[in-house]
Amino acid sequence: MEISPFRFIVICTVLVAAFSFALLDSTAFNLTLLAVVASVAVICQYRAQFACRDNAIILGTLLVVEYISFNYLIELNGDMSPMYLGLLVFGLQVFYSGIAFNLFIYRPIVSLKLTGRFQMHYSDNFLMYLIGYETLVCFIALIESTVRNSSPEYNSWTFVYDNFELFTYLGRAGMFGVLMIILFDNQTVEREGV
Numbered sequence: 001m002e003i004s005p006f007r008f009i010v011i012c013t014v015l016v017a018a019f020s021f022a023l024l025d026s027t028a029f030n031l032t033l034l035a036v037v038a039s040v041a042v043i044c045q046y047r048a049q050f051a052c053r054d055n056a057i058i059l060g061t062l063l064v065v066e067y068i069s070f071n072y073l074i075e076l077n078g079d080m081s082p083m084y085l086g087l088l089v090f091g092l093q094v095f096y097s098g099i100a101f102n103l104f105i106y107r108p109i110v111s112l113k114l115t116g117r118f119q120m121h122y123s124d125n126f127l128m129y130l131i132g133y134e135t136l137v138c139f140i141a142l143i144e145s146t147v148r149n150s151s152p153e154y155n156s157w158t159f160v161y162d163n164f165e166l167f168t169y170l171g172r173a174g175m176f177g178v179l180m181i182i183l184f185d186n187q188t189v190e191r192e193g194v
């Protein structure tokens with residue numbers, strides 16, 4: 001039985017999203033997504049699909065930096081007050097996502113300077129929008145955390161905090177889906193430069 005690339009992409013995206021929701025474990029989700037993104041980058045390099053490879057490298061770097069920061073560099077269970085912990089965690093998330101957002105915006109320039117060539121796929125903008133969505137979610141979580149921890153009367157402001165993993169999982173699953181679209185749609189290149 002032959003499966004179309006679109007159906008394969010939909011199935012993979014749903015499986016990654018379902019896997020992450022079932023575990024509700026951000027470490028397992030990020031490591032799984034990192035393994036998939038690294039595999040996609042290798043496949044894209046082999047097929048000379050530079051748009052896919054460059055996007056996979058940016059996403060992979062974001063995942064690695066986040067994983068190392070929150071699992072090895074920052075002690076999340078320390079004696080830090082909830083206010084400063086929220087500022088640190090959500091502030092770093094905004095910072096990392098903001099850098100990735102800018103890398104997606106300027107990816108043609110960065111790719112051209114680093115490798116001497118670039119490709120743009122029609123769905124590249126979706127990755128930029130999804131990372132922008134993630135940056136916005138992290139920024140709203142930062143504001144909510146700061147307000148909630150600075151004044152006792154706002155202790156019930158936990159909507160983004162309670163659903164933070166869900167919001168970020170949806171964005172990351174969408175990024176994975178767009179990356180799969182770029183991987184399997186090797187016929188459509190919008191712009192190419194050397």
